[in-house]
Amino acid sequence: MLAYPLDFEVHDDGIIATFPDIPGSLTDGDTHEEALSNAQDALVSILGEYMARRRDIPLPSAAAGRPVVMLPTRVGLKVALYRTMRAAGVTNTELGSRIGLDERQVRRMLDLRQRSLSPDAFDRAFEALGKVVSVDIQDAA
Incomplete structure (x- = not known):
C-alpha cells in the first residue's frame, strides 16, 4: 500500500x-x-x-x-483506482459502463470517506482498466 x-x-x-x-x-x-x-x-x-x-x-x-x-487499505485501493482511471483517461461514467454500475456508484467507489462496494467491484474496475490487484502483506514496523 x-x-x-x-x-x-x-x-x-x-x-x-x-x-x-x-x-x-x-x-x-x-x-x-x-x-x-x-x-x-x-x-x-x-x-x-x-x-x-x-x-x-x-x-x-x-x-x-x-x-x-x-493509507488504510480501503483508501489506498480507491486512490489506486483514481490514479489508474486518470492515467487511462477514463471517466466515472465510462468505467461504470464497462463494469455495469452507474456513475453514482463509481463516484462512491472513489469517495475516500465512504464504505464502498464489495472488493469484487474493485477487481472488475481494475480488470476493465487492464490491471489486476496484488496484495502485499508485510510485518508491522
Whole structure:
C-alpha cells in the first residue's frame, strides 16, 4: 500500500508535520506522537481534496529513514483506482459502463470517506482498466 513519508518541524507551540510529496499538506500536534497520530486523517482528507479537484496524486518518495503514514487499505485501493482511471483517461461514467454500475456508484467507489462496494467491484474496475490487484502483506514496523 501507499506509505507517505512525513517531516516534522518543532515550534514553540507544538509540532508541525508535513508530507513532502504532497504540496500544501500539514497537520500538527503537541508532541511528535500526536502529530503522527493526526497525520493519517490529514492525509486522507488532503488526497480526497486532490480527487475532488481532479488533480494528479503524487506517488510517495522513498522514506529515507523518515516516519511514514500508511493509507488504510480501503483508501489506498480507491486512490489506486483514481490514479489508474486518470492515467487511462477514463471517466466515472465510462468505467461504470464497462463494469455495469452507474456513475453514482463509481463516484462512491472513489469517495475516500465512504464504505464502498464489495472488493469484487474493485477487481472488475481494475480488470476493465487492464490491471489486476496484488496484495502485499508485510510485518508491522
